[in-house]
Amino acid sequence: MPHATAFARNQWYVAAHAHEVGREVLGRTVLGEPLVLYRAERDGRPVVLYDRCVHRRFPLSAAPSRLDGDRIVCGYHGFTYDTTGTCVQVPGRRRVPRTARVASYPVAERDSLVWVWIGDPARADPDTVPRARHLDSPGWVTVRGMEVIDADHGLLVDNLLDLSHETYLHGGYIGTPEVAGTPITTEVDEAAGVVRVSRHMDDAECPPFYAKSTGVRGRIDRWQDIEYHAPCLYLLHSRVAPTGVVPAPDGGDPRAFHTEITYAITPSDHGRVYDFWAVSRDWAREDAEITEFLRHNNHTVVLQDVDALNLLQRALGCERDGFQELSVGIDAGGLAARRILARLAEEGDSPRGNGS
């Protein structure tokens, strides 16, 4: 059932944008695990600990819990933890019990995203964090945000893997009739857990999102190339150019507008998902007005998804067991993603499974 997608453990997940993690404690829940995040003063690296004091389970991320240098002090009775999660101070005693520690999580900060490993820490390999280099490269300018959706994360995967919904849900922003009308090609790399969905629209209407930002007048060629790295990272390579303009044989493409739309789909808890988003462009990089326009417009588009998925989740919650969906061609990518997510969930729960 799309509204009860299993969690895939032993994977990297985005827990925050890098700029969200600083010198105030930040609470996030990932795959049902309550986490507290902060940035250490000493080395500037993000710290992620289990978000419950060992004593009476008070959240370390909730006021009046606070940082004291690189230590976190529980706001209820003052139990104090270092960056490894070891309790170093207990009120009214000299010696701290040896068992007083909270779990610390493997963390990797990459490309302005803070990734956390949910699962067995011994299996965490920072080299396997999927990359989105445009988010933190000099040649790109990025706007970004995050929304919480009260819906199964599978509904957001469905949503993003099938962009034909742009025509209906996002009409007037990024949708035009051609999106729903143009066939897609789908490629699935089951072993790597990657789904690619491409839609190349020739001689298409330019949606307001791009018409107003790029200044292109008239018809366009519009390419949407999705690359979904299950379970968390979704990249949409968008190319918009006046109709007939093609890239040079050497890859040069100066008359086209390239935009990288990034999503991180992080299951928070059952029926709740974090929708991290970013829009990066390599054109008009100095134009603050375009930056604001894209920030505001993409936020609006994300909120349209948020509203629709909140509603859809409530509707699915009222369905009788055994209700049916009807899938058609546009769903090829989404169905592949569901298969891969199911496999990853199964492997993630096995003692040492990794598909090999």
Add this chain to the structure above:
Amino acid sequence: MPHATAFARNQWYVAAHAHEVGREVLGRTVLGEPLVLYRAERDGRPVVLYDRCVHRRFPLSAAPSRLDGDRIVCGYHGFTYDTTGTCVQVPGRRRVPRTARVASYPVAERDSLVWVWIGDPARADPDTVPRARHLDSPGWVTVRGMEVIDADHGLLVDNLLDLSHETYLHGGYIGTPEVAGTPITTEVDEAAGVVRVSRHMDDAECPPFYAKSTGVRGRIDRWQDIEYHAPCLYLLHSRVAPTGVVPAPDGGDPRAFHTEITYAITPSDHGRVYDFWAVSRDWAREDAEITEFLRHNNHTVVLQDVDALNLLQRALGCERDGFQELSVGIDAGGLAARRILARLAEEGDSPRGNGS
């Protein structure tokens, strides 16, 4: 238990006032079934379809779902349905899968009410829709509305079948001491599923509701004749006249004020009921001030019931199993109604039961 009255399927239910069904999609849930209603452009008739797209279960009644002529276009991916519920368009494909259809419901528009049949469509007979002709007759002027109550529909049946509550819950509006103080007579036609409760008060106080609207000064004779057609339609024939005035042998009754109070009690879902109400009068028909007075006053009275039943449902939700009620004479009508509702629920669930 009054707060868990079984649903009686294979019955007609009011899903909307006629004026509510137009050229915008309208969502209603009846007996737990999500419905979308609209009025066809072609013939002006109401259409009722199952309110979930076959594709990914998005509600057809929720924005940005919309009408396109007499077709309804899903707001998520554009699946499009005709008035029979047949899917006639799917994005990115020429051919629509044969199984792509949503249920359409038998509908009957009668007396300014839109009735829908919940159950086996083959058993729907529009001639069995119960009538309330005064709602749409030239000799009557009607004010109306609808409120949602978060309570079992049985609580609203109880409420309306025992008007002694007017004295307490609706004091200062329609209640006077005589209502609770005057005995009732109750007649039950089990086969027809009709309960009649009558209370004739002679030489009674005139409640503000009638004193201000009719202009009658002094004591009145006040008749309340209830006719409940289970499960949905409730008619209250009200007669108010100066004390001692009686109808002529030929039925003429020009010095009395006749008011028809209509309720449709439509179970929406477990613990939720639609309370459709209307007040029709054959007197002072041109007087807009009286019309407004009655609309406003009856709305207030309905909201008093809404508040009381919301509260009562919450209270019952906290009761231990096996809690007791104590019934007395005034409950004869309500208890008969419960019996009939239980029988109709049982018959409605049987393959072909109709009591015969």
Add this chain to the structure above:
Amino acid sequence: MPHATAFARNQWYVAAHAHEVGREVLGRTVLGEPLVLYRAERDGRPVVLYDRCVHRRFPLSAAPSRLDGDRIVCGYHGFTYDTTGTCVQVPGRRRVPRTARVASYPVAERDSLVWVWIGDPARADPDTVPRARHLDSPGWVTVRGMEVIDADHGLLVDNLLDLSHETYLHGGYIGTPEVAGTPITTEVDEAAGVVRVSRHMDDAECPPFYAKSTGVRGRIDRWQDIEYHAPCLYLLHSRVAPTGVVPAPDGGDPRAFHTEITYAITPSDHGRVYDFWAVSRDWAREDAEITEFLRHNNHTVVLQDVDALNLLQRALGCERDGFQELSVGIDAGGLAARRILARLAEEGDSPRGNGS
């Protein structure tokens, strides 16, 4: 588990401050039992009845239910009860059914608190109501209030038995570093169900709560002597004096400031507790400004607890079964209280258990 403390029946509980019980019906729920309270006109004594009409279970504490002299009239159909819970009037009939009565509860008004006995009325002995005489003695001035916390009552017991949390949760009000830093002594009288926790701080910082109200400058000796009479009554004897000042051998202690902080911890329902509080002082009794300062400040402190426990309950509600706590020295009082509460709950459920 601290968030599912069993109810101890056959005990006295505070249902209201005396001033809350007057000539309007007041609804309270104690140990899951819905109660309606009012004060009889005849003798000024509080009456406590079961808060559901025998007829259709409407709450007698909810408008438009109301008092008529010393009788309570149900706001739905007018069933009327006397102070013993006997139904004395039913609409539309002369005779009232013999079984028409609601439970009445043993009540004791003591020390400006209204205590109600939850359990077998035959076992209620008013002489066993625990006392807090300072609440209603001429030598004391008291400020008071009540807050509802959406948390297991055990969490409030934990909170109050371990005042080291003052340093962290109530810093800037009543907490200073010395509270968490000073060891406690704990005494448990298992048979009497009394836990005593004492913390005597010598040469300590004076917290703003006392610095501003007493006018003491410089360091203080600060004594906190807790006396918890399970299940409901908590007394904190507070003594603040300039460092080095000691009581005279005869008990005289004129240079110290004695404050009695009283809490009544009344389980309302599962996951909900009433937090009755009062602060009584024997100093500066005429000073209205100090009265207001203490009222406002203690209310703020109580709200800090309310926020923390609401949050903690939500956090515990998400815990997996079998989660662990880690207890240290400061928890000795709270752990003893939990043991006693568990025993009282067990005895309270047994037919005739009283521990002897």
